[in-house]
Amino acid sequence: MSFLTLIFKNPFRNKARAFLAVIGIGIGIATIVALGGITTGLTQSLDNTLHEGGADFTVLSKKEDSQGTPYGTETLDEDWLNKLKEIPGIKRVEGIYIATVPVEDKFGMVIGIDPNNTFDISSMDVSLTSGQFIKNEHEVVIGKLKAKDLNKKVGDNLTIDDSEFKIVGIYESGDPSQDGVMAHMKDLQKISDEEGKISMIYVFADSGADVDTITKSIDNKYGDDLNTITSINDIKMVADALNMVNGASWGISLLAIVIGGIGIINTMIMSVYERTREIGVLKAVGWKKKRILSMILGESLVLTVTSAIVGSIFGVIAIELAVALGILSGMTPVFTMGTFIQGFAVAIIVGLIGGLYPAWRASRLPATESLRYE
Amino acid sequence: MVAIVKIKNLKKSYEKGNIKALNGINLEIEKGDFVSIIGQSGSGKSTLLNMIGALDTGDEGTVEVAGYDLTDGKNLDVFRSKEVGFIFQLHNLIPNLSVCENVEIPMFETKASGKERTDRALSLLNLVGLKEKAKIKPTKLSGGERQRVAIARALANKPSIILADEPTGSLDSKTSGDVLKLLIDLHEKENVTLIMVTHDLNVAKLANKQIEVLDGQILGTDSQK
Numbered sequence: 001m002s003f004l005t006l007i008f009k010n011p012f013r014n015k016a017r018a019f020l021a022v023i024g025i026g027i028g029i030a031t032i033v034a035l036g037g038i039t040t041g042l043t044q045s046l047d048n049t050l051h052e053g054g055a056d057f058t059v060l061s062k063k064e065d066s067q068g069t070p071y072g073t074e075t076l077d078e079d080w081l082n083k084l085k086e087i088p089g090i091k092r093v094e095g096i097y098i099a100t101v102p103v104e105d106k107f108g109m110v111i112g113i114d115p116n117n118t119f120d121i122s123s124m125d126v127s128l129t130s131g132q133f134i135k136n137e138h139e140v141v142i143g144k145l146k147a148k149d150l151n152k153k154v155g156d157n158l159t160i161d162d163s164e165f166k167i168v169g170i171y172e173s174g175d176p177s178q179d180g181v182m183a184h185m186k187d188l189q190k191i192s193d194e195e196g197k198i199s200m201i202y203v204f205a206d207s208g209a210d211v212d213t214i215t216k217s218i219d220n221k222y223g224d225d226l227n228t229i230t231s232i233n234d235i236k237m238v239a240d241a242l243n244m245v246n247g248a249s250w251g252i253s254l255l256a257i258v259i260g261g262i263g264i265i266n267t268m269i270m271s272v273y274e275r276t277r278e279i280g281v282l283k284a285v286g287w288k289k290k291r292i293l294s295m296i297l298g299e300s301l302v303l304t305v306t307s308a309i310v311g312s313i314f315g316v317i318a319i320e321l322a323v324a325l326g327i328l329s330g331m332t333p334v335f336t337m338g339t340f341i342q343g344f345a346v347a348i349i350v351g352l353i354g355g356l357y358p359a360w361r362a363s364r365l366p367a368t369e370s371l372r373y374e
Numbered sequence: 375m376v377a378i379v380k381i382k383n384l385k386k387s388y389e390k391g392n393i394k395a396l397n398g399i400n401l402e403i404e405k406g407d408f409v410s411i412i413g414q415s416g417s418g419k420s421t422l423l424n425m426i427g428a429l430d431t432g433d434e435g436t437v438e439v440a441g442y443d444l445t446d447g448k449n450l451d452v453f454r455s456k457e458v459g460f461i462f463q464l465h466n467l468i469p470n471l472s473v474c475e476n477v478e479i480p481m482f483e484t485k486a487s488g489k490e491r492t493d494r495a496l497s498l499l500n501l502v503g504l505k506e507k508a509k510i511k512p513t514k515l516s517g518g519e520r521q522r523v524a525i526a527r528a529l530a531n532k533p534s535i536i537l538a539d540e541p542t543g544s545l546d547s548k549t550s551g552d553v554l555k556l557l558i559d560l561h562e563k564e565n566v567t568l569i570m571v572t573h574d575l576n577v578a579k580l581a582n583k584q585i586e587v588l589d590g591q592i593l594g595t596d597s598q599k
Contacts, residue, residue: 001475002488013470281466284429285480285527286455367429371462 007298021267022307028256029311029343035249036339037319044334055202056211057230075197087217089209095198097185101161104150110181112188130154131169137187141169143179161191253346264354268300272362279362280370289363296362300355308347312340378567379403384435395421397590408561408568410581418590419571427458427537440534455483459528463540465520467512473523474508480530498526518549538570
């Protein structure tokens with residue numbers, strides 16, 4: 001038997017207590033992992049929206065004043081497409097028009113695209129599950145979730161603001177904002193009475209061109225009218241919201257450290273208390289204080305690292321279950337190594353903080369008194 | 375003969391001097407001897423044993439055991455690991471570890487590898503007649519068997535001295551006799567000094583020498599053999 005085997009065996013002597021300790025800390029870790037998965041998923045999803053089809057950056061109306069959504073609530077004239085094309089380093093530009101309009105009996109977001117000048121669908125984070133993409137006016141494609149929600153299939157009609165459109169395809173996407181409806185841009189502009197207007201422009205730079213230089217020249221030339229967005233951090237509202245979720249995640253981590261730490265101190269003190277005579281025996285057979293301290297501290301770490309493993313698994317399962325049940329509106333959670341490292345770091349900190357005092361106490365127990373302990 | 379235990383004017387008191395557990399003990403025990411310490415409850419016999427085993431230190435006087443000066447309270451853990459094997463009235467085995475693992479416990483402070491520890495533990499269990507029960511938990515053993523495991527654990531680091539505090543105190547007379555026979559056999563076979571605290575005169579008489587303690591002082595020494 002190695003010393004490590006002994007450390008692994010001891011925490012699970014009292015199975016009920018170990019189980020409760022693991023569950024207590026595990027819930028904190030699961031929350032950290034779940035929130036991390038949602039935040040990263042949300043960030044990547046928004047980032048994908050800004051760089052749809054491989055766009056290098058997005059241009060919005062200056063009226064958004066960096067406060068709006070990444071979808072552009074203020075519109076721009078279509079003329080801007082031609083003006084931007086003339087900027088050196090820009091390979092091509094593509095505009096889309098987004099509107100919230102009545103779809104069947106509910107308001108929903110519809111993305112208007114120009115099928116003659118649109119993205120290569122294969123490069124988008126969108127794939128057709130049936131049918132084809134829009135080719136003409138009065139045609140729409142709808143997201144898989146939307147189709148399920150409205151009980152529609154390819155060939156059915158879809159009512160948008162009292163007009164009938166033919167569903168030519170069904171697509172799926174990891175981005176909840178896109179799992180809606182895509183229509184011909186001209187149709188959507190007409191419905192919204194905004195002909196010739198677009199919501200945002202995707203800019204594709206020449207290969208090898210410096211994106212920073214291009215955005216700077218747009219800012220210099222058209223800075224009064226246009227706003228260039230290279231990352232979601234350029235959109236204050238979105239960045240604030242993500243910062244808030246991140247802050248909440250760290251807040252939960254801190255709470256997990258405090259609550260988990262107290263739980264572990266309690267568990268380990270109880271364990272040391274119950275094993276007083278045993279610790280006396282270990283001293284009697286010549287164990288050094290340092291070894292007794294390492295053993296108790298190690299046992300505390302075994303409990304918290306087990307909690308991190310259990311919590312991580314449950315965190316992932318819970319979020320995947322929420323996705324499967326449609327609770328997260330088609331959002332794709334992304335679990336990065338960083339999220340799991342954060343969870344395990346919290347577990348290790350809790351193990352060290354929570355185990356230190358009981359370990360110190362155990363190492364200082366007087367041998368004779370410990371051996372007399374009833 | 376060489377004295378393995380040399381105690382001079384050892385004093386120990388508790389509760390701010392109100393309880394004098396040891397009151398000027400002078401004692402020498404020869405290497406390889408079997409000594410019993412007898413006395414009534416509270417006479418100071420267990421305190422004396424704890425001082426010899428470096429589980430506690432005195433207030434006054436000097437204690438030297440197996441060449442280690444235990445008076446200054448330094449390196450007591452090294453001394454306990456290398457020179458002493460303890461046997462308690464209650465076996466004090468760790469319930470979640472197997473019999474073999476319990477015997478390995480003292481060897482963690484030595485340089486022995488995992489395999490060496492296991493081999494040594496198995497050979498000691500063979501010596502006490504419990505090799506076939508090496509893998510089971512102590513909770514499944516009888517009282518006598520548990521005490522035999524405790525004896526094997528006490529011998530783990532080849533100590534020069536075994537300190538037994540009422541080793542048969544919680545056993546029936548038949549089992550008690552078996553455990554004592556094993557202890558005496560091992561003392562002779564391993565040439566280890568055996569110091570045993572007991573309040574049972576019949577048990578004490580098995581030793582070469584009896585030391586009677588009363589009120590923290592040695593009343594007298596009686597050599598039997």
